[in-house]
Amino acid sequence: MAISYTDFSFSKSLNKSVPIWAMVRKEISDHIRSWQFIILLMIIIFTFFASMYVAISNLNSAISNTKDPDHLLIYLKLLTITDGSLPPFHVFISFLGPLLGISLGFNAINSEQQNGTLIRVMAQPIYRDNLLLSKFISVTILISTMFLTLSLLMIGGGLLITGVPIEFEEVVRILSYIIICVFYVEFWFSLSIIFSIRFKQAATAAIAAIGLWLFFTIFYNMIINVIAKVIIPKSNMFSSSPYSWIETLFHMAPSQLYTDATTTLLIPKVRSLGPMSMEQMAGAIPNSLPIRDSLLIVWPQVSGLISVTIACFALAYYFFMRKEIKC
Amino acid sequence: MKTSIIELKGLTKRYGSINVVDHLNLNIHKGEIFGLLGPNGAGKTTTILMMLGLIEPTSGIAKVCGHNSISSPINVKSKVGYMPDNVGFYDHMTGLENLVYIGQLNGLSRLEAEKSAISIMKTVGLDNALNTKTAAYSRGMKQRLGLADVLIKEPEVIIMDEPTLGIDPSGVQDFLKLIKTLSRKHGLTVLLSSHHLNQVQKICDRVGIFVKGKLLAQGNIEQLSEQLFSQTSHQVSITLSEPVKLTQEEELALQELAKIEHIYKENSQIYINCNKTLTPSIVRFLVERNYNIIGVHQKTYGLEDIYQKYFENQHLNV
Known part of the structure; x- marks a missing residue:
């Protein structure tokens, strides 16, 4: 008797987990068919192939440059080298990523509310947070699929062209690069979801999110520069160490976190993100860092990016749970 | 013995210093069609959303199908079909896809949902618009799809907020007739909210007059007119x-x-x-x-006069 009871409760709890996957499926199919996603996907694919083309045509000189300690890590080279005509792919992503995140999220909640579908879905026997959760899960699946596909394309293409097998270290570096990319886009996505919960009009939410993005990419550095000039006395200009917090502030912007993390991961010879003194440089052997050390260097950046993403998600969650569904 | 399927006890919702719903007590019996009548802004929608657990009441209890809608809204929502006043659909999906999605949210598998969605769309008379995108649906068709949406979860109670809003008179007739036959056939309890008296008059077993968060009177039409016009x-x-x-x-x-x-x-x-x-x-x-x-x-007094009478009194009080 007891067994049949547990069996019953088990099948029931299984049944209850079904709706969220139906929601995720619907969200993904919505995104794939939406114009904003298609357009941004096209742009990203285009920049990917353009930067790959530039990288491949310069690969020869990069590999034969024996002064470069990591000249033999071909697949990382593919992602990073350029002849100056086009920025490398990860730099493109540092400003296309936010756009992608914003475009996926700016109308997530408010358009459903305007169309009257929000209340209809809320009247079904699902938990309120399932709606928000399904949006996050679907975007995560979508973005990671996209980056993974592009990276695999790059690796496959590289393998075909050069015939050099990929090294384990490169796999780890590229995978962690993908994870950082996903979190970076997710950060902007959750930020724009917050705006879409707070603002009734999708246009307002989009403008607010893009405004914040512009602030971080353009004005943030300017403002900090101005403040730094006011605070730091002119005579002390060369002893920067007491004012390293200004340097820290520079590195707080999400795009800077992303750039720092990705450059360190993709270019193994980068051994510090801040300024280095001559003493520190003196004993250093010009060699590339092993993956573990690279990860140690970017650990603050990575954890900062992840934690800020989670904080934004939590805030979106909080706002959504407290939101009045009516009107 | 009539059993109550919806029980509201002292239900109150406060926004600021205004009681939008003010100590509402209401019992709705199994199988009846109840009309909640009141002008715009009387608190009808708020009351309905509190029954569904979508708005938390300031005080009081709402019980639907024996479940407390504050502490176990999921149980309530699985038994209650709610049609909002401005029913909206995912425009880029067909009517059938919209319906299947709601079926899936109610725990049906894709196949089951599709099967019952097709038969329900036949019931509500949308069988030739199965694969049309809902963006192309007329207002009346959307209303029918909304009804199908409610029926796919096989509810015990149907709650409709202004179901006749924006449909032409003959459409209203058909729609209400459909609701009535469905309710009688399946023994469904129906709660309608409306400010269209004469429409609701035709199909409701009982009505409640709801003004400024208070239920002024309830009963069938004869009882109401007796209550009201005994002195006049x-x-x-x-x-x-x-x-x-x-x-x-x-x-x-x-x-x-x-x-x-x-x-x-x-x-x-x-x-x-x-x-x-x-x-x-x-x-x-x-x-x-x-x-x-x-x-x-x-001269007999219809709902119109009753309604008018209550509104007059209300205006006098103000």
């Missing part, structure tokens, strides 16, 4: 075959009859105001005096 006069108009020539003493006798308040003559018609239904005795009185009556009309 009834009006009887009698048409005779020839112009009225009542003598002075006859008029006095008529007034004697039952304290008739007022008699008004016009050509061949007599209008009589009296304090209760005296029509038979008035007719007998006239027949005995050899008047040829060709028509008697006793």
